[in-house]
Amino acid sequence: MLKRTTTHQSEMEFSSIEELVPTGNLLRKIDKAIDFPLFYDKVGHQAG
Numbered sequence: 001m002l003k004r005t006t007t008h009q010s011e012m013e014f015s016s017i018e019e020l021v022p023t024g025n026l027l028r029k030i031d032k033a034i035d036f037p038l039f040y041d042k043v044g045h046q047a048g
Helices: 026-033 036-047
Strands: none
Touching: none
16 A cells, blocks of 8 residues: 655755845944944843
């Protein structure tokens, strides 16, 4: 007797921010202009 088997396929995709945010985007300019680690040092203890 033959049985049908179902196969499950999964696919994963890895992307980086560099691939997702275009060059010259406003977010890149903000990231370059603001020293975010400085903020984390100053207020990170309040962020839980």
